[in-house]
Structures are given as C-alpha cells and as structure tokens.
Amino acid sequence: xxxxxxxNEGLHETLSTDVAxxxxxGIHNAIKDFLSSQPDITAGTATLKQKQCGLTQEVLDNTDxxxxxGHMAHNMVPDKVVNRVYERVLGGMGLIVLHSxxxxxxxxxxxxxxxNLNWREGDRxxxxxxxxxxxxxxxxxxxINLDVEEMYGERFDIPEPDELVFLGWFAGGEVFRSGCCWQxxxxxxxxxQPGHESNPxxxxxxxxxxxxNAVRWAAPQNPVQKDEGSxxxxxxxxxxxxxx
Amino acid sequence: xxxxxxxNEGLHETLSTDVAxxxxxGIHNAIKDFLSSQPDITAGTATLKQKQCGLTQEVLDNTDxxxxxGHMAHNMVPDKVVNRVYERVLGGMGLIVLHSxxxxxxxxxxxxxxxNLNWREGDRxxxxxxxxxxxxxxxxxxxINLDVEEMYGERFDIPEPDELVFLGWFAGGEVFRSGCCWQxxxxxxxxxQPGHESNPxxxxxxxxxxxxNAVRWAAPQNPVQKDEGSxxxxxxxxxxxxxx
Amino acid sequence: xxxxxxxNEGLHETLSTDVAxxxxxGIHNAIKDFLSSQPDITAGTATLKQKQCGLTQEVLDNTDxxxxxGHMAHNMVPDKVVNRVYERVLGGMGLIVLHSxxxxxxxxxxxxxxxNLNWREGDRxxxxxxxxxxxxxxxxxxxINLDVEEMYGERFDIPEPDELVFLGWFAGGEVFRSGCCWQxxxxxxxxxQPGHESNPxxxxxxxxxxxxNAVRWAAPQNPVQKDEGSxxxxxxxxxxxxxx
Amino acid sequence: xxxxxxxNEGLHETLSTDVAxxxxxGIHNAIKDFLSSQPDITAGTATLKQKQCGLTQEVLDNTDxxxxxGHMAHNMVPDKVVNRVYERVLGGMGLIVLHSxxxxxxxxxxxxxxxNLNWREGDRxxxxxxxxxxxxxxxxxxxINLDVEEMYGERFDIPEPDELVFLGWFAGGEVFRSGCCWQxxxxxxxxxQPGHESNPxxxxxxxxxxxxNAVRWAAPQNPVQKDEGSxxxxxxxxxxxxxx
Numbered sequence: 001x002x003x004x005x006x007x008n009e010g011l012h013e014t015l016s017t018d019v020a021x022x023x024x025x026g027i028h029n030a031i032k033d034f035l036s037s038q039p040d041i042t043a044g045t046a047t048l049k050q051k052q053c054g055l056t057q058e059v060l061d062n063t064d065x066x067x068x069x070g071h072m073a074h075n076m077v078p079d080k081v082v083n084r085v086y087e088r089v090l091g092g093m094g095l096i097v098l099h100s101x102x103x104x105x106x107x108x109x110x111x112x113x114x115x116n117l118n119w120r121e122g123d124r125x126x127x128x129x130x131x132x133x134x135x136x137x138x139x140x141x142x143x144i145n146l147d148v149e150e151m152y153g154e155r156f157d158i159p160e161p162d163e164l165v166f167l168g169w170f171a172g173g174e175v176f177r178s179g180c181c182w183q184x185x186x187x188x189x190x191x192x193q194p195g196h197e198s199n200p201x202x203x204x205x206x207x208x209x210x211x212x213n214a215v216r217w218a219a220p221q222n223p224v225q226k227d228e229g230s231x232x233x234x235x236x237x238x239x240x241x242x243x244x
Numbered sequence: 245x246x247x248x249x250x251x252n253e254g255l256h257e258t259l260s261t262d263v264a265x266x267x268x269x270g271i272h273n274a275i276k277d278f279l280s281s282q283p284d285i286t287a288g289t290a291t292l293k294q295k296q297c298g299l300t301q302e303v304l305d306n307t308d309x310x311x312x313x314g315h316m317a318h319n320m321v322p323d324k325v326v327n328r329v330y331e332r333v334l335g336g337m338g339l340i341v342l343h344s345x346x347x348x349x350x351x352x353x354x355x356x357x358x359x360n361l362n363w364r365e366g367d368r369x370x371x372x373x374x375x376x377x378x379x380x381x382x383x384x385x386x387x388i389n390l391d392v393e394e395m396y397g398e399r400f401d402i403p404e405p406d407e408l409v410f411l412g413w414f415a416g417g418e419v420f421r422s423g424c425c426w427q428x429x430x431x432x433x434x435x436x437q438p439g440h441e442s443n444p445x446x447x448x449x450x451x452x453x454x455x456x457n458a459v460r461w462a463a464p465q466n467p468v469q470k471d472e473g474s475x476x477x478x479x480x481x482x483x484x485x486x487x488x
Numbered sequence: 489x490x491x492x493x494x495x496n497e498g499l500h501e502t503l504s505t506d507v508a509x510x511x512x513x514g515i516h517n518a519i520k521d522f523l524s525s526q527p528d529i530t531a532g533t534a535t536l537k538q539k540q541c542g543l544t545q546e547v548l549d550n551t552d553x554x555x556x557x558g559h560m561a562h563n564m565v566p567d568k569v570v571n572r573v574y575e576r577v578l579g580g581m582g583l584i585v586l587h588s589x590x591x592x593x594x595x596x597x598x599x600x601x602x603x604n605l606n607w608r609e610g611d612r613x614x615x616x617x618x619x620x621x622x623x624x625x626x627x628x629x630x631x632i633n634l635d636v637e638e639m640y641g642e643r644f645d646i647p648e649p650d651e652l653v654f655l656g657w658f659a660g661g662e663v664f665r666s667g668c669c670w671q672x673x674x675x676x677x678x679x680x681q682p683g684h685e686s687n688p689x690x691x692x693x694x695x696x697x698x699x700x701n702a703v704r705w706a707a708p709q710n711p712v713q714k715d716e717g718s719x720x721x722x723x724x725x726x727x728x729x730x731x732x
Numbered sequence: 733x734x735x736x737x738x739x740n741e742g743l744h745e746t747l748s749t750d751v752a753x754x755x756x757x758g759i760h761n762a763i764k765d766f767l768s769s770q771p772d773i774t775a776g777t778a779t780l781k782q783k784q785c786g787l788t789q790e791v792l793d794n795t796d797x798x799x800x801x802g803h804m805a806h807n808m809v810p811d812k813v814v815n816r817v818y819e820r821v822l823g824g825m826g827l828i829v830l831h832s833x834x835x836x837x838x839x840x841x842x843x844x845x846x847x848n849l850n851w852r853e854g855d856r857x858x859x860x861x862x863x864x865x866x867x868x869x870x871x872x873x874x875x876i877n878l879d880v881e882e883m884y885g886e887r888f889d890i891p892e893p894d895e896l897v898f899l900g901w902f903a904g905g906e907v908f909r910s911g912c913c914w915q916x917x918x919x920x921x922x923x924x925q926p927g928h929e930s931n932p933x934x935x936x937x938x939x940x941x942x943x944x945n946a947v948r949w950a951a952p953q954n955p956v957q958k959d960e961g962s963x964x965x966x967x968x969x970x971x972x973x974x975x976x
Contacts, residue, residue, distance in 0.1 A: 090846055090889070092621060103962070112842040113917050114822055120965045126725060128419050130398045133580060133674040138709055142399070145729060153965065154374045154411060155386070157822070157917055162650075162892055167398060167411065167419045172968030175372050175411045175419050185845050185889055186621040221626055230835070233852045233885065236904030237614060241633060334602055334645070336865060347718070354600040357673050358578055364721045370969060377824060377918040382953055389973060397721065401578070401673055404650060406894075416724030429601050429645055430865040465870055474591070477608045477641065480660030481858060485877060616907050618886045630887070642862045642899060643874070655886060655899065655907045663860050663899045663907050 002041045002219045005063040006031045007055065009073045010047035012197040019197045027069050027195075027202065034208045041215060048073055053081050060084060064219045065094035067211070068101045071197065075105075082106050090185030091225040094218025096211065099150070099195035107191070110184045116157040117176070123151035124171040127178055127194065131165045135217045136179065136190065136210060144206045150196035152176045158191075166210075168193055179210070181217075186225060188218040246285045246463045249307040250275045251299065253317045254291035256441040263441045271313050271439075271446065278452045285459060292317055297325050304328060308463045309338035311455070312345045315441065319349075326350050334429030335469040338462025340455065343394070343439035351435070354428045360401040361420070367395035368415040371422055371438065375409045379461045380423065380434065380454060388450045394440035396420045402435075410454075412437055423454070425461075430469060432462040490529045490707045493551040494519045495543065497561045498535035500685040507685045515557050515683075515690065522696045529703060536561055541569050548572060552707045553582035555699070556589045559685065563593075570594050578673030579713040582706025584699065587638070587683035595679070598672045604645040605664070611639035612659040615666055615682065619653045623705045624667065624678065624698060632694045638684035640664045646679075654698075656681055667698070669705075674713060676706040734773045734951045737795040738763045739787065741805045742779035744929040751929045759801050759927075759934065766940045773947060780805055785813045792816060797826035797950045799943070800833045803929065807837075814838050822917025823957040826950025828943065831882070831927035839923070842916045848889040849908070855883035856903040859910055859926065863897045867949045868911065868922065868942060876938045882928035884908045890923075898942075900925055911942070913949075918957060920950040 008028035012019040023030050028045040035043040046054025060066075066085065070077070082105045089095050089110065097107045102115045125146040129137050153174030159182065166179030178193035192210065194201045201207055235243075252272035256263040267274050272289040279287040290298025304310075310329065314321070326349045333339050333354065341351045346359045369390040373381050397418030403426065410423030422437035436454065438445045445451055479487075496516035500507040511518050516533040523531040534542025548554075554573065558565070570593045577583050577598065585595045590603045613634040617625050641662030647670065654667030666681035680698065683689045690696065723731075740760035744751040755762050760777040767775040778786025792798075798817065802809070814837045821827050821842065829839045834847045857878040861869050885906030891914065898911030910925035924942065926933045933939055967975075 109841075110844040112844045114959055114961075116960070116962045118963055118965045120968060123968070126417055126729075128398045130400070130421070131404075131671075132399060133671070133708070133710065135709065143725065145725075151965070151968075154372045155376060156374070159891065159914065159916060160375075160407065160894060163404065164408070167421075169413060169417060169419045170968075171970070172965075173370055173413060173970040173973065174965075174968075175413045177374070177411075182891065183619075183621070184891060220621070221623065222621065227846055228848070229846075230848045231850055233850045233883070233904075233906075236852060236855070236883075236902075236906075237631065237633075238903070238905040241614075241905065353597075356598040356600045358715055358717075360716070360718045362719055362721045364724060367724070370973075375915075377915070377952070377954065379953065387969065395721070395724075403647065403670065403672060406648060414724075415726070416721075417726040417729065418721075418724075426647065427863075427865070428647060464865070465867065466865065471602055472604070473602075474604045475606055477606045477639070477660075477662075480608060480611070480639075480658075480662075481875065482659070482661040485661065485858075614905055616886045618888070618909070620887060642860050643864060644862070648895065651892065652896070655909075657901060657905060657907045661858055661901060663901045665862070665899075 002215055003062055003064045004035055004041055004043040004067060004215055005046055005059060006043060006067045007046045008069045009071060010049060011072055022198055022200050027197065030202045031067060031211065035212065035215065038212055041212070048076060053077055055081050055085060057084060060088045060093070063093060065096060065215050067096045067098065068104055068106060069098045069195065070104045071100035074103055077105055079105070082109060086110065087227060088224060089187040089189065090227065092186040092220035092222060093224050094187060094215070094220065095189045096214050096218060097189065097191045099193060102191065110189055111158055113159060114157045118153040118174065120151040120172060121196070122148060125149040125151070125194065126169040128167045128169060129165070130167050131163060134163060134165045136165050136213045138213050139209055140206055144204070146194055146201060146204065148199045149194055149201060150199070152193050186220070190214045190218055246459055247306055247308045248279055248285055248287040248311060248459055249290050249303060250287060250311045251290045252313045253315060254293060255316055266442060266444050271441065274446045275311060275455065279456065279459065282456055285456070292320060297321055299325050299329060301328060304332045304337070307337060309340065309459050311340045311342065312348055312350060313342045313439065314348045315344035318347055321349055323349070326353060330354065331471055332468060333431040333433065334471065336430040336464035336466060337468050338431060338459070338464060339433045340458050340462060341433065341435045343437060346435065354433055355402055357403060358401045361399070362397040362418065364395040364416060365440070367393060369393040369438065370413040372411045372413060373409070374411050375407060378407060378409045380409050380457045382457050383453055384450055388448070390438055390445060390448065392443045393438055393445060394443070396437050431464070434458045434462055490703055491550055491552045492523055492529055492531040492555060492703055493534055493547060494531060494555045495534045495541070496557045497559060498537060499560055510686055510688050515685065518690045519555060519699065523700065523703065526700055529700070536564060541565055543569050543573060545572060548576045548581070551581060553584065553703050555584045555586065556592055556594060557586045557683070558592045559588035562591055565593055567593070570597060574598065575715055576712060577675040577677065578715065580674040580708035580710060581712050582675060582703070582708060583677045584702050584706060585677065585679045587681060590679065598677055599646055601647060602645045606641040606662065608639040608660060609684065611637060613637040613682065614657040616655045616657060617653070618655050619651060622651060622653045624653050624701045626701050627697055628694055632692070634682055634689060634692065636687045637682055637689060638687070640681050675708070678702045678706055734947055735794055735796045736767055736773055736775040736799060736947055737778055737791060738775060738799045739778045740801045741803060742781060743804055754930055754932050759929065762934045763799060763943065767944065767947065770944055773944070780808060785809055787813050787817060789816060792820045792825070795825060796952055797828060797947050799828045799830065800836055800838060801830045801927065802836045803832035806835055809837055811837070814841060818842065819959060820956060821919040821921065822959065824918040824952035824954060825956050826919060826947070826952060827921045828946050828950060829921065829923045831925060834923065842921055843890055845891060846889045850885040850906065852883040852904060853928065855881060857881040857926065858901040860899045860901060861897070862899050863895060866895060866897045868897050868945045870945050871941055872938055876936070878926055878933060878936065880931045881926055881933060882931070884925050919952070922946045922950055
C-alpha cells in the first residue's frame with residue numbers, strides 16, 4: 001500500500017468562488033479522491049492552515065509519496081517544514097510537484113535553480129508524450145487536449161531533467177517541458193505542469209492516470225533513511241579484505 | 245581554422261524546379277556560402293554523385309566537422325562510406341545532421357534507434373531556445389519564427405539527448421526536440437530539425453547563426469584518432485607504480 | 489511472468505576444461521538456473537550452434553528480456569539475427585549484456601560507439617554501488633568483493649549512461665563503469681561487467697541478485713511493438729481539434 | 733581575459749604548521765599563482781576573514797569563475813554571502829568546487845542533495861580520465877598518480893552528473909566520481925575531488941592543468957545576468973506574430 005499525502009495551500013478555494021466552483025472540496029481533496037480509487041494507494045491531505053502545515057514529522061514518517069500544490073503562499077511555509085520534507089525526500093520519499101508548485105521552496109531547494117518560467121492564463125494546451133515507455137506514461141495517449149489551461153512556457157530554469165516524459169504545446173505559441181523526472185538523494189521527484197486552480201484539469205482522466213502512475217513510480221522501494229552524514233572509514237576495504 | 249565539409253544528396257535541386265528556385269546552387273552551396281563568411285571556418289562540399297559520395301578517406305581526413313543533408317536517397321550511400329564517416333566521428337570529427345538527415349544511415353548508426361518521427365509539409369514553426377547559455381545558442385533570440393517549415397513532431401525516437409538546446413512549436417499543433425546534442429566516442433553530434441528543401445530556412449540569419457555556432461561547438465579540440473581497439477594491459481598500473 | 493532467454497555462445501565451455509569445470513552445463517544454464525528459482529521469471533536458453541543462433545522470430549516474440557553472453561565468436565552471429573534482436577529491443581524487449589558481450593554486434597549497434605576498453609585477466613574486483621535506490625541495486629550491499637575477475641578498465645567507449653549504478657575497483661589499479669543503464673527506443677538496456685568465463689562469478693549470490701533485479705527492471709510494461717516508421721500526419725491535431 | 737577569484741577559508745594554513753609547510757602562502761595563493769601564469773586568466777583571492785568573506789557584490793560582479801576551497805568553517809560563511817554567490821552562478825558565473833568544498837553551503841545549495849561521501853586520510857589515489865575529449869581533460873593523461881591524497885569514496889550523494897570526466901581509484905579499495913560537471917541556471921559547475929590541505933596536490937602539473945581547463949570551460953560566454961523572475965506574457969507569440 002502506497003501512502004500518499006496531498007498537500008495544498010487550500011487558499012484559492014476559500015478566497016475565490018470561481019475556484020471553489022471547480023474544486024468545491026479543494027484541489028487536495030480532488031486529487032485525494034481519484035488516488036483513493038486505486039487499490040494500492042491510500043491518500044490523506046495536509047494544508048497550510050494546519051499546525052506545521054500538516055506536515056509534522058509523524059505525518060511525513062507515514063508518507064511514501066508527497067504531492068505538492070502551492071501558488072500564492074509559498075513563503076508562508078516555514079523553512080523548518082521545508083527542511084523536514086527535504087530530508088525525507090533525500091532519504092527516499094517520492095515527491096510530485098504540480099503546476100505552480102514550481103516556485104515552492106521545496107522544489108527550488110531540490111533543483112538548485114530559480115525555476116523561473118513564462119506564464120499566461122487562459123490558454124489551450126496539448127500535452128505530448130515523448131517517452132511512451134516510461135512508467136509514468138503507461139496507458140497515456142500520444143497527446144492530451146486540455147481546453148483551458150494556464151500557459152507555462154520556456155525557458156524553464158531547471159537542471160536538465162534525468163528523464164523528459166511530456167512536452168506541452170500551447171495555442172498561444174509556446175512550448176514547455178511539462179513532465180520531468182529527477183533523482184535527488186534516494187528520492188524521486190516528478191514535476192508536472194498542468195493544473196491551474198480555476199481549470200478542471202484534475203478531473204481529466206488522462207491527467208489522473210499520469211498522477212497515479214507518478215505515485216507508483218515515485219514510491220520508495222526501501223524504508224526511507226535518515227541522513228547518516230559522511231562516515232570516516234577507519235579500516236579500509238583492502239585492510240578488511242586482507243584481514244578476513 | 246575549422247575545416248567543414250557540407251554533404252548533400254544534391255538531388256532535389258536538380259529534380260524539382262521549386263527547390264531549385266529556393267536553392268539555385270543547391271542546399272550544400274547555400275550552407276557553404278554562409279559558413280565561408282566566417283573568418284575561422286573554411287568550407288567545401290560533397291554530393292552523392294561524386295566518387296565515393298565525395299567522402300573519400302582523404303576528404304574526411306581533412307574534415308573537422310561534417311554537415312549532412314539527405315532525404316530521398318539515404319540508401320544510395322554505400323555502407324563503406326557510412327562506416328568511414330562513423331569511424332571518423334568516433335575518433336573526434338564533429339557531425340551536424342540537418343532536417344531529413346534524421347533518417348540517414350550515419351545518424352541512425354550513431355543513435356542506435358529508429359529515429360522515427362511524425363511529419364507534415366507546409367506548416368509554420370516557432371523554434372524555442374531552452375538552453376540559452378549553450379554554445380550553440382549564443383546570440384540566438386528566445387524564439388525564431390519560421391513562416392513555412394516542414395512539421396517534424398514527437399515522438400522522435402532518439403536516445404535521451406545529452407543536451408537539449410531547442411524545442412520546436414508548430415502551428416498545426418505539434419512539438420519537437422529540434423536541437424539535440426550527443427557525444428559519440430570522441431566526437432560531438434548535433435541534430436537540427438529546420439531545413440526543408442523547398443523552404444528558404446537556410447537563408448534565415450538566426451538559423452545560420454545556429455549552424456555556425458554548432459560548427460564551432462562540434463570542432464574537435466585534438467587531432468582525430470584512429471580506433472585503437474581494446475588493449476591488453478599486461479603490466480597493471482599498480483605493478484608499474486611499484487616498479488618506479 | 490517474465491519470459492527470459494539467456495543467450496550464450498556456448499563455445500568456451502566445450503573448448504576449455506577449465507571453463508567447463510566452473511560451468512559444467514555452460515554459462516547460459518548457470519544463469520537460467522538461478523533465474524528459474526524466482527517465482528515471477530521463466531527462463532530458456534539459446535546458443536550459437538542452434539539454427540539462427542536459437543533466436544528465431546518466434547523465440548524473440550516470446551522473450552521479454554534477452555540476456556547476452558558472448559566473447560570469441562561475435563562475428564559468427566549473422567547480421568540478420570542481430571537486426572531481429574535490435575528491432576525487438578527498440579520495440580520494448582529488455583536486453584542485459586554481460587561482460588565480454590560489450591563487443592557483441594548487438595551492443596555496439598545499440599550504443600553507436602566502439603565499446604572499447606582495457607583488459608587483463610586474473611585480477612581482483614570490488615564492485616561499488618553508486619546508485620543504491622535504483623531498482624537494479626535493491627538488496628545489494630555497498631560493495632561486493634570478487635576474488636578473481638577479469639579487469640575491464642576505463643576508458644570504456646560508451647555513450648554517457650542514462651543511469652550509472654555500479655563502479656568497479658580493481659586491485660591492479662583500474663576503475664570501470666561496471667553497471668550502466670540506457671534506454672533505446674522503447675527498450676531498456678543494462679550492461680554489467682563481471683562474469684569472466686573461467687571465474688565462478690555467476691554463482692555469487694549478490695551478482696545473481698543484480699541480474700535478477702535487472703531482469704525485472706528491463707521487462708517491458710507493454711506489449712513489444714513493431715517498427716511503424718514515420719507516419720505522414722495528413723490532418724493536423726489542430727484541424728482535428730477544431731473539427732470535433 | 734577570464735577573471736577568477738580563488739576563495740579559501742585560509743584557516744588550516746594558519747592553524748597547522750604541517751599545512752603551512754605545504755602551502756606557505758595558503759591554498760588560495762598556490763592556486764592563484766599557477767592560474768596567473770596563463771595569458772588569458774587573471775586571478776585574485778578572497779578568504780573567510782575578510783569583510784563579507786571577501787565576496788562583496790563588487791567582487792562577484794568582477795568574477796567570471798569562482799573557485800571554492802573550504803573545510804572546517806563551512807557554517808561560518810553567512811547565508812547572505814552564499815545567496816549572493818548562488819544568484820551569480822545561476823546568472824552565468826562559473827563555479828569550481830574543490831575537495832572538501834563538497835560540504836560547502838554553496839555546493840549543497842546548487843546540488844539539492846546532502847553531498848555525503850566516505851573519507852579516510854592518507855591514502856593513495858589514481859585519477860582516471862573517462863571522458864578524454866571533454867574540454868576539462870585536454871592534455872591530461874589517461875591517469876594521474878597522486879602519492880598521498882585523502883580518500884573520498886562512494887556513495888557520493890550528488891545528482892547524476894551531466895558529464896562525468898574523472899574517476900578516482902584508491903589503494904585502500906574505494907572508487908569515486910572525482911570530476912563531475914553540472915549546469916545550474918546559466919552557470920557551469922565543476923566538482924573536483926583531489927586537494928587535501930596537507931598534501932601537495934595543487935603543485936602537481938596535471939592537477940593544475942585540469943583546474944586551468946576547468947576555468948576556461950566554466951567561464952561565461954555572455955555577460956552574467958540578474959534574476960528576471962517569471963514574466964507574465966500578456967501578448968502571446970501568436971498574437972504578436974499575427975499582428976506583424
């Protein structure tokens with residue numbers, strides 16, 4: 001059973017009736033709901049207003065994959081919480097960063113770059129699969145039409161992805177590396193561009209399938225480890241070998 | 245001085261008046277001409293109809309960077325010639341493969357994949373720079389409009405590029421990894437998608453700049469080497485070290 | 489159930505009593521035996537002396553992962569057979585190339601390089617895990633001692649691996665990229681250096697675990713596909729979208 | 733002219749007579765001296781005890797490539813200084829991180845990982861070139877013997893390098909990815925393992941050549957840029973195109 005925690009600021013849905021109309025229970029619960037339909041996944045949620053943003057050590061210790069949606073309140077997440085998530089990712093926990101989470105503290109910290117991009121609301125996107133045999137692309141068609149989606153365009157200031165799975169095409173004329181994989185420490189990180197708060201993207205079945213696939217791909221195969229630092233090897237492997 | 249040989253089938257220009265109208269002296273000479281305007285580059289040409297396709301050992305031994313344009317006659321290039329080019333690339337010669345050269349024997353041999361893609365003539369392209377600090381992107385704007393260009397679309401069946409420099413957006417709705425770098429052996433390979441035979445793409449100054457940059461990037465820093473096989477190391481480095 | 493075919497020349501074991509003493513039933517059967525102990529793997533063998541090297545279209549159509557051990561007779565494998573394997577790998581079949589298979593036709597064809605290296609028999613190796621969270625490294629210790637193994641040393645002329653999993657240390661003073669992953673087309677390729685014919689490497693339980701892991705990693709998630717070429721897209725995605 | 737600033741804590745040399753015996757003017761001046769012998773390089777130094785660690789905005793604005801040596805006082809470098817360096821690297825300044833600098837704030841911030849490793853003083857190293865045509869390996873032999881060097885061994889917790897140039901072999905039995913390249917933002921980063929404070933490594937001519945090569949490789953080709961954030965594109969490229 002893969003234990004997922006879906007984090008969301010939970011602000012847009014309470015501040016905007018437009019957003020609330022699309023996601024009445026919030027983006028986090030919309031994602032939780034389709035994940036929970038899977039027999040091998042159990043999902044919970046956490047939001048900004050909870051104590052420690054809902055990401056206590058106990059919650060993280062019980063999370064295999066963390067999904068992150070944030071936009072207007074990146075700086076309200078305390079560094080202490082960000083560092084706790086960071087250490088857990090490096091120890092093996094999977095992390096899926098959605099849409100405007102590109103500017104979250106945790107994503108920038110893992111990437112080591114600005115994560116800048118170009119943007120414009122209310123465009124139309126066609127998402128292309130460029131690596132169809134990747135686990136995250138299983139069952140996903142050659143392309144997906146998204147009638148309304150926020151344009152995120154290049155240049156996207158990220159390290160060269162370990163694997164590029166999806167490319168976005170926008171009617172307004174831009175392109176974007178919309179689905180990218182990296183390894184950081186023992187953990188796997190997937191960034192996925194679609195999912196603007198006022199568009200019903202997370203109700204699209206192909207988008208849901210991608211996120212479900214990404215959960216399975218990012219789930220750790222081993223227990224998540226603590227940082228053990230840089231050990232001093234007093235007896236060299238050669239000394240040890242010859243002593244045996 | 246970087247010695248460039250521009251290879252072209254040289255068929256379209258003689259068989260089609262439309263193509264001849266765009267490139268009266270052939271694509272090879274159009275490319276040769278703008279390269280020759282550079283103080284550090286000297287360029288020659290070679291075509292299919294010449295003996296050994298104009299790519300004798302002597303010609304290759306005097307080539308630092310080979311540019312390849314081919315389309316309708318890939319299979320007319322003898323394997324012997326292909327193997328000669330292949331060995332030279334692995335020894336350090338740069339190779340720039342243009343447009344329909346994606347299906348050339350030499351490119352497929354270096355990639356180890358089918359190099360399949362989707363295509364449609366007569367589209368409009370916007371070429372985006374995704375790696376602006378790459379040597380091949382020096383002086384190139386954020387994007388280039390190409391009023392008419394053949395659509396090449398994903399999925400492009402290539403190994404994950406070592407470096408992705410340009411992405412193509414097409415008005416018809418597709419995206420493409422249009423500028424990709426790989427290292428093979430001691431040589432550098434750049435694939436660049438724009439350049440359909442009936443479109444004046446190679447007269448676009450930004451496109452010219454990219455190809456000029458690519459020549460400088462792909463030029464070997466050392467003399468090109470012969471294949472030395474897999475040597476049997478009779479005296480180990482440790483034996484040698486202790487003997488000294 | 490993952491269907492594995494273990495290919496071996498099957499020559500060393502019949503020509504050398506030393507090798508026969510280590511692998512009385514041949515390397516292929518030694519590998520087949522430990523694979524067959526796994527509940528999710530079923531394994532068969534194929535050798536050079538069989539018709540079409542035992543790799544008929546029918547055999548390949550029933551193979552999810554092909555393991556390749558070859559050394560003295562690389563050139564006796566007909567190109568027709570190599571091409572058949574190549575097309576199947578690009579369509580999604582996994583390929584695990586062992587030890588001296590670095591010089592096989594199929595590996596060189598997929599890499600697009602010489603695959604040259606340095607070598608010396610009768611050294612001692614310590615195999616280090618550099619990517620411990622990689623699926624192929626599951627359950628594998630930080631390092632494995634191999635009392636006798638053939639030294640394969642850098643420079644190994646391969647494309648930069650997509651993922652580097654193991655590094656080899658040799659008592660004689662060399663290092664080697666001993667476990668490397670690449671994707672080619674829809675298929676996954678793993679090269680693994682240990683396994684000289686006169687050393688009992690394939691009876692080492694950690695080595696067996698790595699090969700078992702590699703089989704699971706390389707197994708295709710989808711049915712293996714045929715090469716569909718480069719389709720002409722007559723109706724663009726935009727035309728299609730607007731017509732709907 | 734490439735403007736280099738060599739940063740060093742400058743502590744070991746004042747606290748240890750052993751280190752002072754090896755580098756009487758400090759590691760920073762030893763490096764500055766051999767760099768200054770090059771006609772295209774001008775070098776200065778900066779140390780921890782200077783105001784703002786010697787890395788004021790003015791100094792950084794006049795630095796093309798920053799070299800970083802630190803060990804015992806990583807945490808004494810203020811975050812404000814680290815952030816200033818970070819922004820400059822993302823804007824295009826080159827960064828060369830030496831030896832124990834693997835644990836510097838700036839390197840960890842750019843990598844997004846712990847940068848943990850194993851270590852043991854007083855070993856012997858053989859540094860292997862695995863990418864001989866890389867600009868950083870120009871004129872460097874197949875391997876370099878270092879009679880005394882600190883062992884840094886795998887697992888090195890770094891993101892998969894964009895390019896792996898050198899591997900380290902240690903007499904005690906370990907291996908290490910000793911020379912690694914990454915791009916971050918518009919800047920190039922090179923990590924190089926040799927250079928323990930009590931060993932005369934930086935007086936080795938081959939090591940000097942590698943660092944000189946790395947300076948040239950890391951030097952920005954364009955003026956270093958400021959962070960411009962994520963611009964809102966009000967007029968889409970398509971609207972702009974059609975308006976023209």
